[in-house]
Amino acid sequence: MRRTSVVGNAALGAGFALVVLVMAAQYAAQGRVWALDAATGAAVCVLALGRGRSRGGAAALGLAVVGAAALVARLTGLPGEPGAAAVLGLLVLGGSAVRTLPWRSAAVLGVAGLALMAAGLLTAPAPATSFRVGIEVWALALAAGLGLRLLDDRRRATAEAVRHEERLALARELHDLVAHHITGVVVQAQAARIVARKRPEQLDDTLAGIEAAGADALSAMRRVVGLLRAADDTPGTAPATPGAAELAALVERFDGHGPDVRLRLPERDAEPWPPEVATTVHRIVQESLTNVARHAAHAHTADVTVARTPAALTVTVTDDAPPGHTRHLRPTGFGLLGMRERVEALGGTFTAGSGPAGGWTVHAELPVPAGGVR
Template identity: 30%
Template structure:
């Protein structure tokens, strides 16, 4: 019974899901429309009043009061559209002066309320046409002609109002879809910038950590080595500030395109990245097996650079001092392959959360360190956006009798043949 208790007020007052029965704020356009409708219905009522003949004076007085109250009720149509329309039903049986307000009320319900309310109000108005035609027959149209005219007019108003309602809902739906698309674009842009921040700053800060650690634990370092380490720290800090300033500039001023703001690294900057890691104490061997490295597209080279950067950063964090081998191979049409491998030392095996290379991820894994895997997750998203594949994990060393397992990071990126032209 509780759910039915709210049905009658909802229908009478029109307090559906779209708009409650509270105070309605009118815009300038709403005020113009309401004033225009009030003036038009008032003039229409006065014209009909001037043509009424033969009614007794008491009935004429009642008709005038009903017509004036109905015209004044136009101002309530936005707050209670269904209630105002239903209030005109009893007087629509006999009063000719409510014709204008009746048409406005039916049209308002058709525009602002669901079909169930429109069907209720429209059905009652159609039923009122028969007694009105009998009580006030038109000398030219007759009873049948007046009924056909009244029903046709009501149906036309309902169709027009429902068309306007459907059009407004379509516009709102398109606007909402555009807003959601805009929010999605902003979210993707924030994720792209977050990946850039992680890839760049993690590499710079890891270099700072390595050099600062050397100064902290090697108190007996020669003055020349201390000076070189301090210069490396200063250079890395300066580069980190520049990278951070560039990212903040993108966040503050926005980005007009999908590509990151220049200057951005390409595959030609990979030897410089390797040299930085060597200065930080990581033995790195670079094997760049490309016929023409300059033919690699900038976007593809940038992704390959970020893969190598993330791999070197992880090697410094989880296997400090281990030699790292970087291999880049590929050709247009075959794709670009980037492979990084380094021995997994005992401390790294205890800290790194990895799975056997090419094996089953459901197998046993070591305890992860806090925050481990974040860079690889972002790297996998970057490679996936580029249409490539990323694999990482521990496998046995290629050299027989090496006695150490290797951590491998392997990425394949598509390199269209047309890009080489």
């Protein structure tokens, strides 16, 4: 970016120098005094080239130089100012200032420039062509600067929206992974305390389960970090899309460390699930069972049902925790919020809440395009 700016300024400087020399040569050939025009044009062009330090200050100083040169030309009977080089420099200064200055400062500078040109047009003897051109060029500079400013604002808004979506996606992934694996560790650690008191001979197996759950958590975190550090989307960097087999393995990991978990899948589902739908189903089941383990310890069973219709895939997770042990979940908890965002991003519907007889139900309906994977 810096190299591009240097090259652009060098090209602009060459253009400025050419205009100053051409106008000086033209004035000399006509027998007119060219020194004031050349000096004014060179000064404004130099300010335009050095505008990066203070764009507002450079533009204001450029207007002051043009105003002073016009006054000198009027008092000495020299050719009217601003000349072509000075006008070109003002075009760059005005556009750059309006593009970058705060709105109030940009408005003040724009009005000041128009007022200066209008005053010169009204007080100069006819035909005052230079000031008419100056007004037109200054207006063009303001319009160009405003257009570039709006374009920059749109780009920043787009970039911020993308960063926001990326942060949300990352937050969902980290929450799902951390909550799932750490809950497994906590549940097994609680079980280890009971086993140590009642069946100490089984303690090694329980501790091995805790070790395995911790290793799984580390592996999952490494995969996420690896995806974040990947330089490009090369084959092998993306995680495999979880399917029915991975869903069964997920349920199996929960079974035996809390309520009995029963999984029901479509009997025959010839069409594969779209990757984004399959991932969302997997995350919903994972987060829902994690919540069962954390908040519904008194539940005896949890049912996971995935059903397929011609236009949608539905997933429902319910538990039978008694009313007296209803979980204390915030309606806007990160887990529920993440599940809702995933489902709604695919155009689906999501509901979650307790039933009249107790327990908790999470239900999501995800639209599946005809033909399965696209």
